[in-house]
Amino acid sequence: MQMLTGCNLFLCLSDIFVLYQRIGDAITSYSDAAASMDCNTVALDNSLLLLKNIGLISYSTQEINKPEKGINSQVTFSAFLKDQLPKIYRPFYDFLYAQQKTYDEETGLFWISRNSIPFQYSGLVMISDSVGLISCPTGNRIFLLDYTFNLGTKVIPGLKAAPAITLTELKNTLAIKDEIGEKAEKLALAFEKKILLKKEIKKDPIQISPIDVTAGYDIASYLTPQSTSPDKFIEVKSCKNNSYAFFISHNELETAKRKRKSFFLYLYNRDEHSFTVFQDPYVTVFSNENWLREPQIYKVQTLLGEKPIDQLDTNKQ
Structure with missing residues (x-):
């Protein structure tokens, strides 16, 4: 996966919206943002970079600005992030949906293991959960809310045993x-x-x-x-x-x-x-005597718990 930076920790969604709203008024520089938000500096840096990446603000070491006509509703803000995140951080979502997926019959959703996501993307997992791209209830499951995003690789099923072929x-x-x-x-x-x-x-x-x-x-x-x-x-x-x-x-x-x-x-x-x-x-069908069932493949293993003695040891040849 293409390495993405600044994705391990963000402010919570409501605080990112507050940060965005204050830009242009109480916040016009990074020092203003640090004083106004009073939060973890890594989360602040990453959140400012997020707002810049999705095009809501302009941000440099000297000043921070946003267009005069901004987003005034947190609902609209959340919907905008939900639309833009998969576009801006596409490698992460490609990686997310390429993981081994399991179908949950109770919810009708596919899930992946939280352990399959590297720590450096934990912030993107949190913000994706907040805007409704994924769902992360308690436990080790991350539910994918758009299973059509990436269907992954098709696995070819096994075939009937047949004569030797090329x-x-x-x-x-x-x-x-x-x-x-x-x-x-x-x-x-x-x-x-x-x-x-x-x-x-x-x-x-x-x-x-x-x-x-x-x-x-x-x-x-x-x-x-x-x-x-x-x-x-x-x-x-x-x-x-x-x-x-x-x-x-x-x-x-x-x-x-x-x-x-x-x-x-x-x-x-x-x-x-x-x-x-x-x-x-x-x-x-399967328990009906009118249907013929023929085993086509067998699992074979020793019951001795050790190397069978009646075998040719190629190491001694």
Whole structure:
């Protein structure tokens, strides 16, 4: 991340507004600001630099000025900061939204660990929280209030075991499968929006998979108009014909088992260009004897707690 300076400590939002209001009247120089605010000098320096960076004041070692027609309301001041901060401090927000994100079903928001943010940006975290760009309740979570800001890197899911192929063939297969899965999710998102509209649910489904690959589902949505937070969780799969063959991970299976009737499988048939919807697929599909389940990958480890003796030791060759 591009290194930003002067971001470790700011005055609180209300004090920054007071500082801004006094400039031009009680404050025309740095010594005036220091005497008027009576605060930590680092916080004062950084706050003056912030006001200068977002274009609200002109600031030099000799004098501090602001335009005659300034902002008179703290609400308007806060809204202006909320709009300008991501533009002026873009490297910080790019870094923030590039961190490993986890979806919180209770709030319908993504969060990152506070420990992932270097100390030198703690001031930007505080001011971003104050203006409503992020939310920092007690604990170690920073909630991202605009999940569309940066969706980060798409993670390609695992594939079915297959005969040996070249690296080029593998890359092409991964790209094709990723494209198929991505298309199915986009179609499922549009399909779900129509369902919500038909049920008069005035909320939008959220595509989770590009942001949190550990969630165990692709889309979070709503079951009823009274739902205040996501309570419908959709895993999207794609198949080619009437065999309805698809692959599912252990995590997805366990999520379906845990959520039961709030978990849905949207199976997209690429030949028929249509969805088949299964509610509680852990029972209706995965535990149904009419569906064939074949393990395709195994986790293997020793139970001896030490190096197995029946192996070829290459160090002795």
